[in-house]
Amino acid sequence: MTKAPIFIPKRSLIRRLLLSAGLVMALGLLFPALSLADPPDLEDPDTCVECHEEETDAWRNSPHGQVNSDQMPEAACESCHGAYLxxxxxxxxxxxxxxxSVCEECHTSTFEQWEHTQHQQAGVQCISCHLSHSQQFRLTxxxxxxxxxxxxTDDIFHMAHTTSEVPCIDCHVSTMIPQGVAVASTGPTSGPAAGPSHDFADVSAMSCIECHRDNVRDEPSSFTDMDWLVKSRLVAQAERVPELASELEATQxxxxxLQTWVPVSLGLGLGLGGMLGIVAVLLLAYxxxxxSA
Incomplete structure (x- = not known):
């Protein structure tokens, strides 16, 4: 009986089989790694820009979007919105x-300034004044x-400054803001700038000196130094002349x-009284x- 011939595979075929087996093993290791891959990272704003393009553009031009020394933004999306789902x-x-409270983690000193103010007690939050993505003011x-x-405000100090068209922030913002520069950022910046004190109630003496430098003296002030206050009050009262004139005209x-109706009313009263008197006399005579009858 003859034996069947033994088939011996060529070397090229063996190599192909080994390569195929290696690819299968590599894919087997790769799929579990892909299934355990991390979700998109909000530190990269490109993750959010696909849906939130307008908000991302505003953020890039804000103090939060400026790159710090670590080549990272000062505050990324995840800093305020939390971990990505x-x-x-x-x-x-x-x-x-x-x-x-979202702002407190980074803006600690500013939060402490605001925390015990009348604004906080009235429920005025950071986003009540600031747009969240651009950090600009909501209004001028x-x-x-x-x-x-x-x-x-009708006290003498507010009237004097209102008459002179002094903006609120000139007195109620303790940090001096350069001329022509807004309190909040309105465009790209080179980095986070020191903001003003968020107390806004106290008025710094330096704010007064900035405008009234020429009136500051070393010797004690005399009563005549109050003349400017009296003048300001007179000017403020003078500005009410049109309003008072309108009230006077209405009163006149x-x-x-009344002058027209008083004689008419008096005549009507006398006439009615006379008629009633005649009726009473006739009734008594009757x-x-x-x-007698």
């Missing part, structure tokens, strides 16, 4: 905290203050109406005749 936005809802300096402080019109 893998199923966002379909399933992973990212809760946004709107109170000022004066409009921002007057949006809450609508009541007219009312007086004219009763007397009936009694």
């Amino acid at each position: 893998e199923d966002h936005p379909e399933q992973g809802y990212m809760q946004l905290t709107i109170d000022s 300096d004066e409009a921002l203050c007057s949006s809450c402080h609508e009541e007219e 019109q009312a007086n004219k109406s 009763v007397s005749r009936r009694g």
Whole structure:
């Protein structure tokens, strides 16, 4: 009986089999690694810009978006919004905290200044004045203050400065702001700048000296130094002349109406009284005749 021939594979075929086995093993190791890959990192704003382009552009031009010495942004998306949720936005809802506690972690001194102020007691949060992504003011300096402080300040100091068209921030912002520069950033900056004190109630003496430098003297002030206050009050009262004139005119019109109605009312009263008197006399005469009869 003849034996079957023994098949001996060639070397090229063996190499192919070994390469195929190696590829299968490599893919087997790769798939678990891909399944355990980290979710997108919010430290890279390109992760968010696909959906939030407008917000990302505002952030890039803000103090938060400026690169620090470590070549990282001062504050990335994750710094304020928290860790990225893998199923966002379909399933992973990212809760946004709107109170000022989000800002406290980085802006410690500013938060402490604000924490015990009338603004904090009134519930005025950081984002009440600042846009969250650009850090710009929501309104211009004066409009921002007057949006809450609508009541007219009628004390002599406020009237004097209002008459001279002195902006609120010239006195109530302790840090001197250069001429033409807004309190909040309005464009790209080279890095985070020292902001003003967020107390806003106290007025620094340096703010007074900045404008009244020529009136500062070494000798004690005399009573005549108060003349400018008296003048300011007179000017403020003079500005009310048109308003007072309108009130006077309205009062005069009312007086004219009263002057017209007084004689008419008096005549009507006398006429009605006379008629009632005649009726009473006739009634008495009629009763007397009936009694005599």
